[in-house]
């Protein structure tokens with residue numbers, strides 16, 4: 049395979065990019081991808097464009113949505129497509145309305161600060177492939193439509209990635225609108241309560257599954273929100289390797305936010321021995337920074353199988369109960 | 381958090397290793413991450429990614445007979461991340477509060493951070509004020525004298541810096557290192573894991589200890 053300094057999504061590879069593991073992984077993953085693509089056409093879609101929820105679809109999605117179907121399936125399964133169809137022209141109107149100058153200013157500052165190492169996010173306004181203008185539009189429309197949220201840093205990375213995959217900015221807008229209002233309410237509000245609560249929930253989920261790891265993190269003074277704020281806010285965008293991220297988002301848009309905890313738990317519990325070997329908090333932080341990008345996380349097909357096995361049973365009721373508990377704690 | 385002022389290095393009677401927790405605070409886009417990148421890696425990026433939550437880095441400087449290891453927390457500047465900040469400045473022995481000399485609002489915001497630190501952080505915290513983007517002097521909106529007077533009133537270290545040209549970047553970290561107490565008592569109340577063998581750790585490149 050030819051090695052390039054830019055990946056298929058336009059990201060420049062860093063100097064320390066591990067081509068060897070990547071190629072090793074790609075050798076097998078490419079055949080997985082083509083097998084999945086043909087199974088999707090012959091067994092699942094069978095000529096139709098519309099799919100409905102079923103155990104079979106869920107199973108297919110967990111094994112990865114072929115990239116050509118990704119935008120449609122994400123739109124349909126998250127409910128964003130319904131929103132879009134029920135609100136024709138709304139996106140264009142939102143863009144034409146008068147916007148809060150402060151909102152515009154904050155967003156403007158972050159446009160060149162979003163994926164500066166991606167070729168589609170360079171300062172090349174005349175290039176039709178350049179994502180800077182669409183990114184600005186999506187974020188302004190989103191903040192304008194949701195004034196109680198406005199603009200939260202981190203949304204730029206999610207929107208940026210969605211633009212690279214879904215390409216159509218109106219669709220990205222509706223996906224984002226669904227994400228911030230339905231899938232992750234409270235994450236992006238000014239008090240970021242959802243993020244604070246879910247950080248503690250992740251900690252509690254670790255506690256039940258790996259008390260030793262939990263106790264170790266606590267004694268090292270490693271607050272859960274220090275560990276996972278970016279994971280949650282960016283839903284792993286700009287955290288996990290991109291193929292892995294897309295596979296996680298496949299499940300996110302079908303199954304909802306539960307998958308976020310599955311990923312977090314898998315990263316921590318699978319790497320528990322590495323973490324337990326750390327001698328102090330800074331070392332824990334460096335270790336955690338490394339594990340999200342290591343071979344285990346890169347090998348997305350195995351990783352996705354692991355997230356449904358490694359953290360054992362994880363019920364919505366368990367998460368709900370913990371969320372309520374921590375919400376009450378925070379409002380004391 | 382392993383913070384100890386003055387662990388004796390076994391193989392050199394004269395050289396001590398001190399470890400300090402330092403936090404960077406200030407409005408978004410004033411250049412906190414850029415200052416850290418310059419200090420730790422000697423680099424500058426025209427477009428630096430916005431920081432989400434906080435980033436953690438370490439860098440070591442040498443000061444006479446002492447090796448000072450900074451554990452640096454580079455926080456996110458957007459207002460809504462404010463409520464996460466105490467987690468990062470809790471137990472910190474030093475803070476750099478950054479503003480952008482081309483933007484008056486960021487100076488106001490820096491003052492708010494200083495007040496918050498004075499009230500809520502460790503009482504002995506060493507606070508430095510950095511007026512960053514000093515290379516953009518033609519767009520200056522905050523006068524040097526104004527900031528200096530404010531820093532004096534509040535007993536802060538003060539320098540104008542430029543992450544872009546590297547002006548005063550190492551200097552401000554060094555000035556902090558000088559001001560930090562390097563005796564056995566320093567920072568003891570925070571040290572949870574004493575006796576860590578620091579010699580095992582990789583020394584970051586680009587510091588003065590090469």
Ligand SMILES: Nc1nc2c(ncn2[C@@H]2O[C@H](COP(=O)(O)OP(=O)(O)OP(=O)(O)O)[C@@H](O)[C@H]2O)c(=O)[nH]1
Nearest residue numbers: 409410411412413414426428431457513542543544
């Ligand atoms: N001219 C000039 N530009 C700078 C300097 N320092 C930073 N910048 C630019 O200012 C922008 C913001 O810098 P960052 O370091 O990301 O700012 P930050 O304070 O970390 O921002 P947040 O992470 O959002 O809190 C970047 O595009 C930098 O290139 C400087 O000294 N001079």
Ligand SMILES: [Mg+2]
Nearest residue numbers: 412413430431
């Ligand atoms: Mg930053």
